[in-house]
Amino acid sequence: MIRSFLAALRSRWPAHALAIAWMVLLACLPWWTGLPSMLALAVIQATRSPYLQPYAGALRRALRWGLAGLLIASYLAFDHRALGLTLTMLAALVGFSLLVLLESWQDRRSQRNAALAAASPEWREMAMAPIGPAETLIELLPPTWLPVDGAEPDIRMIDAHRCRIGADACIEHVEPQLSMAPGQRWLAMPMTAWQGVVLYDREHRKQYRLRGWQLYGWHAGEAWLNRHDDQPPLALSHVLGQDVFGDTSSS
Numbered sequence: 408m409i410r411s412f413l414a415a416l417r418s419r420w421p422a423h424a425l426a427i428a429w430m431v432l433l434a435c436l437p438w439w440t441g442l443p444s445m446l447a448l449a450v451i452q453a454t455r456s457p458y459l460q461p462y463a464g465a466l467r468r469a470l471r472w473g474l475a476g477l478l479i480a481s482y483l484a485f486d487h488r489a490l491g492l493t494l495t496m497l498a499a500l501v502g503f504s505l506l507v508l509l510e511s512w513q514d515r516r517s518q519r520n521a522a523l524a525a526a527s528p529e530w531r532e533m534a535m536a537p538i539g540p541a542e543t544l545i546e547l548l549p550p551t552w553l554p555v556d557g558a559e560p561d562i563r564m565i566d567a568h569r570c571r572i573g574a575d576a577c578i579e580h581v582e583p584q585l586s587m588a589p590g591q592r593w594l595a596m597p598m599t600a601w602q603g604v605v606l607y608d609r610e611h612r613k614q615y616r617l618r619g620w621q622l623y624g625w626h627a628g629e630a631w632l633n634r635h636d637d638q639p640p641l642a643l644s645h646v647l648g649q650d651v652f653g654d655t656s657s658s
Contacts, residue, residue, distance in 0.1 A: 433476030
């Protein structure tokens, strides 16, 4: 243990010798000449330039020992030793406190950057990772428009723009075109002049008039709609949650 301590001391002796020499130099110079050098070292240490990272330990030693030399020079500059000692002690308290705050801030910053680097995946892992889970892939079935008459026996046109579904459901102001979802629970009919779409839920016997929307496709029995060809489609559940319900009616 003693041998390892002596070996470490010998390996660091040149650095400590330079630091002591730096302290003696600042102590011998007037304090007003050493102060700009110390401020310049503090600014360099605070900026943490990547080019100076190999010299981070030397900069810290230069600040610590240089501050001690600067305090000695400031003490020697006073003729009144009692006043000089008081002001020097006050300057030492402030200077070393700021130095400790600077070093602790840099240490926390380094630890945070290391933690972020360890938590983030390598670029190779990111490049090889799949873009989203495979089960979230949605494939829409394009709608197939058929004439209403002849599509199903219980669906027929009463006149040019009125459709009867079953015995009691009537959809008005629609074109004589029909698209059925897989499973045939949902029916879609374009509104007059293709100004929107009417969706009819045969299970709950409800119709939804969505003006300005058009049927884009079907997925898992649900309609997907958009307003324009350059707009991504949205599921019916999302459209009903954001659309104006004043334009939605039920039979």
